[in-house]
Amino acid sequence: MKSWLFSLLIISGLAFSFSSCETDFDTTTEYKDITxxxxxxDQKSDTQFIKINKAYLSETDVLTYAANPDSNQYINDxxxxxxxxxxQGNLLDSHILEKTTVTNKEAGQFYYPDQIVYFWKPDSPIDVDYIYLGDNLVDSALIWFDEEHTYKLSITNPASGKVIASETNLVKEFRITYPSVQRxxxxxxxxxSSKTFSWNDADNAGKYEFELRFNFRELLTTGEERxxxxxxxxxxxxxSNNTSEYEVYYKDLNFYSTCENLIPYDDQAAEDQVSQRFTGLVEVLVRAAEENLSLYMEVNEPSTSIIQEKPQFSNVDNGIGIFSSRYYEKRLIELDDPTKNELINNEDPNYKFVY
Known part of the structure; x- marks a missing residue:
């Protein structure tokens, strides 16, 4: 019984995994060279990574092959x-990617800790996205790509002459519309009561992921801050094609229950190392996935159906996988004094907020 085993590395810095394009892949064919x-x-990252692996068809134990780098990686450059x-479709620039090795892949069935990736560092940013707290500038993010441009990936294997190709649009800029300028x-x-968070539609986006974070600092008994x-x-x-703005709601009560459940460490020894905590900013984060990335995520979600066979998706010609884009926006807000006081005056001795 032959088994297919594909290895894909989702690099931690890339992790916003979001499948069908016209590119088909037949898993019943004999293995030759499946890339x-x-x-x-990522328009706000100064380094772009491409992971390129091999898929293989094996008569023997697939886990043995998975643990062998030669079964997963191309030996030649x-x-x-x-x-x-x-x-307008005119070629503006061509960027050659360099090869490097990442050394922090976690242990598992696939080979580790070293894996080969290809990377490109754009020469200079084209814009800056400023992040405000009220009227005060508190952060910024450099923009490295022109959102009006199209980016085409080409991979050539000199040993075989095989060429793999794909292309992607960029997710265009969007804004978090609420909260807007409140501090x-x-x-x-x-x-x-509930809080409403909203953002406007982004061209070329197929899916959005909203995340609400509460930042804080800890002073340890050693004097170190974390x-x-x-x-x-x-x-x-x-x-949705019919939506110009998206909203999510968050109940106020959930803020306190989540803080009580997640802030003190489960390990009492770890909690005992914390002497004080200090409130930080609430962060509203919205990530947008390009349409092909959204489809890729959808097809690769765990199945909730009794039918385990799922359709394959790829937008890579002469190979399989995904080449796409993402974009994110964030907004920072400070807790008001009454909310801070609720945290400071909490009766749980493990809370430890002093500001």
Whole structure:
């Protein structure tokens, strides 16, 4: 009985996994040279990564093959480039990717800790996205790509002459519309009210992921300071052609129950190392996945059906995998004084907030 085993590495810095394009792949054919590609362009990252692996068909124990780098990686160097085209279809630039080795892959069935990736560092940013707290500038993010351009990936294997190709649009800029310019946010402890968070539609986006975080600092008994955050809420929202703005709701009461459940460490020994905690900013984070990435995520979600066979998706010609893009926006808000006081005056001795 032959078994297919594909290896894809989702690099931690890329992790926003989001499948069908016209590119078909027949898993019943004999193995020759199946190239597996994973690459997500991130407009706010100064380094772009492309992971290129091999898929293989084996008569023997697939786990033995999975643990062998030679079964998953191309031994010879590949020629990898990303070409940049204008909205009129004119070639503007060609970027050659370099090969490097990441050394922090966690232990598992596939080979570790070293894996080969290809990377490209754009020469210079084209814009800056400024992040404000009220009217005060508190952060910024450099923009490295022109959202009007199309990016085409080409991978050539000199040993075989095989060429693998794909292309992607970029998710265009969008904005978090609420909260807008307000400086503080209040969570009412004994109230059933909800907060609304919203953002406008982004061209070329197929899915949005909303995340609400609470940042804080810890002072340890050693005198060291440590930054932490907890996730208050997460939501996945599909893009719609009929929607110009998206909303999610968060109940005020959930803020306090989530803090009580997640801030003190489960390990009492770890909690005993914390002498004080200090409140930080609430972070509203919205990530947008390009349409092909959204489809890829959908097809690769765990099945809830009794039918385990799921359709394959790839937008990679002469290979399988995904080449797409993502974009994110964030907004920072400070807790108001009454909310801070609720945390400071909490009766749980493990809370330890002093500000």
């Amino acid at each position: 597996v590609v994973y690459g997500i362009l 590949l020629e990898v480039k990303i070409e940049e085209f204008s909205d 503080t946010i209040k969570f009412l402890k004994n109230d059933n 930054s932490r955050y907890i996730v208050l809420s997460k939501a996945s929202v599909d893009a």
